[in-house]
Amino acid sequence: MSGLLLDSPLGPLWLTAEDGALTGCWLTRGRFLPPVPAEPPRRTDDPVLEAARAWLKVYFSGRDPGPTPPLTPKGTSFQREVWEQLALIPWGAATSYGALASTLAAKRGIPKMSARAVGGAVGRNPISLFLPCHRVLGADGSLTGYGGGLENKIFLLRLEGIPFRP
Incomplete structure (x- = not known):
């Protein structure tokens, strides 16, 4: 595994990669930060x-950075299923936990799925920004939790021009 500490408008970001893919x-x-080397x-x-x-440089310039580098998030099969849906939320758009749950339920061929369970998986996203969990809002467009802090979620939503309810 290799790692890299980058400065960003949100503060330092810790990136990790393994076997040709970004893993973190x-x-x-933020919450759920894995151990970072002392140096x-x-x-x-x-x-x-x-x-x-390079992707982050374009992103933080306020432009759509296009496709991400290869991603391999580590988590349960359910978490990875939710994170795959996060990857489909385009730049400048948002969705809700309920909409994600409905999409996943339909994909599985079941009548419904818990939005709360989906929210739990979203909250454990190990590849923030690249898997855009900040684009998930409450059903009414309101801000909900964000592992990196609500002030950072607001910054990211504004950067992408995504409307939200404070």
Whole structure:
């Protein structure tokens, strides 16, 4: 596994990659942060981490960065299923926990799924920004939790021009 610490408008980001795919992107002051080395690297020769750095540069400039580098989030099969749906939310758009639950239920061929369970998986997203959990809002467009802090969620939504209810 390789890692890289990057400065961003949200504060330092800790990126990890393994086997040719990005496995993590965490705000260093967010929840669920894995251990970060005492002296984390700020340079890398890992092509995935370099691609992630370039993607983030475009993203934070306020433009759609296009396709992400390869992603391999680590989690349960249910979490990965939810995260696959996060990856489908386009730049500048938002969805709700209920809408995600309905989509997943239909995909599984079941009548309904718990929006709360979906929210739990969204909250454990290990590749923030690249799997855009910040684009998930309450059913009424209201802000809900964000592992990186609500002030950062507001920043990201405004950066993408996504309307929300404070």
